[in-house]
Amino acid sequence: MTRDRHAADDAATWVHRLDQPAMDTAAGAAFDRWMDADARHRDDFADMQALWHSDALAEALRAHAVATPPRTVAAPLVRRFRPARYAMAACAALVAIGLATPALLTTTYRAGHGAGRSVTLADGSRVDLSGDAELRVRLLPWRRDATLAQGEAFFDIHHEADRPFTVHSGSTDVRVLGTAFNVDRQADDRITVQVYRGAVSLDSAHGEQVVLRMGQGARVVADRLAAKPAAFDLTQHRAPDWRSGWFEASDVPMGVLVDKVRRYADQPIRFADPALADRRVSGRFRISDPDRVLGAIRAAYGAEVRRNGEEIVITSNEAAHD
Template sequence: MIAPDLRAIDEAAALWVQRMALPVQDSATAAAFDRWILDDPRHVESYARMAQLWQSDGLRQALLANDAPDTAFTAPHLPDAAHRLWRRAALLIPAVAAAMLLLIVAPPLLRDPLRYAAPAGAMHAVTLPDRSRVRLAPGAQIAVRITPWSRNVTLERGQAFFDVAHENVRGFAVDAGTAQVSVLGTAFDIDRLDGEAVVRVYRGTVSVAAGAGREWRLSAGSGIALRGGNAITIDGITGPHPDWADGWFDANNTPIRQLIAHLNRGAAVPVRLADPMLGELQVSGRFRLSDPDDALGAVAAIHDLKLRRDTHGVVLSR
């Protein structure tokens, strides 16, 4: 006989597995899940068992099989569909002992996030423990924490392209300061600038939260730029990955401060604006990031600006 408190934990774990298996999660749900899973070590154990059941071949076979009487198991009090699912899944509990291995690995992962960084002037590609692939722009840095129940990344600085390995249960979340992105499996790019975040989606669907109840759902080919309290949607995104991964910066009525930020990530000589307001001037075109002189020359010609060098680098001014 299962103790009442353990039965309640299993019921809650079953519901959380269902919720976390949705294509996208809102930030409130993700936060509530983190609180629940960390509240009691038994929550981790129960969730691991239920998650293993959810993804098991036996469960899929059970769901395809005809209904059969199974009075030996009393299912949790769940909605009808969930009730049937977990009543059948419970028959498979002896097959999930392997899930306990995850609990041995979890503690160090919780304590010590993995950090990856790209040096100035060079990109860096990494494969995460869950098989997701990340390409870091020059100077970018991420911190990664992957547990049996979640995959969380903090984009600490710079820009990164994420090709996320799809999983049915564990979501994949990226915190970029101004924006928080949640997915299950997709490909997207996040550019973290000073007080700004730009998200572009190349495959699948992502959920972007920006605090104060603001949230957007973006599909492939779209994006959003968040700066302060403003949000600007982006359309017409094409290709399998961002152009910076091939060494280009594509601008479409883009503030020149963004172009300069990208040039500075790989430039040997830093570029700065004599007047910060010049950064709001917009440019359109395709600029090679490895040739800052050519890019800055084009910007200066478009807006009738001047370029000069001093002991600290290149200055763009009126």
């Protein structure tokens, strides 16, 4: 068996043993040694323990029973099925039908086009998602992980000193214990973070790390910290601009601005020339009013904006008049 299968089998066995009314000292010591033998055992055990008391396991077993010839689930065999063997069979059922425990423990939240969404996580944390955002959350007994796959999210994290919360976005990690902060995934290699309460540790793929405190923000571009932490005015910005339909751009690619407008536009938007998406823009834009932003792009940045019935196309003035 592969390492994953071995680990799942062992974790299932330990979950079953720890569920018994009593366990002797020797078994407890053996469990401690198993947990210490590999850092991944903690996650394996947490995954299986969470499944053990969830509907997901019952569903997996039902699916396995349907796919198994009737003779293998005959009554006499069920009566002889001891708890320990049930533990291993349950684990085998999960593997047999292709269910990975991390996937079962991960909840995905998506916000529709043009509208945000607020969700309350099982630990009491609250997350506000921008339009067209996707967030995947995995809560374990000793850590909490979230992946911002696209869009923007404002996190208000419930404080748990022994269970840190980490947000992964692209190759950037934001680690917190209890705070309120915003993560904007502007591209796979372009992330901005602003802290509204508490503090976070921002880690880039190149090993750079910076601590951001309340009223500070930073940007990671091309997997590197783009600059030192910069202060923003909390009296003027009590919440992220996107929650009120705005975006404040400071020397960012036009493509970042247009991506935010896409959350609200009634048609797809594309650049006829990809190089135009790299043109730098600055200003404060009401992204919830796409026509207004597209008009500003036309007026200030030498671009033409055309609707062809199916989509909105942004071209340079030179290309438009060729």
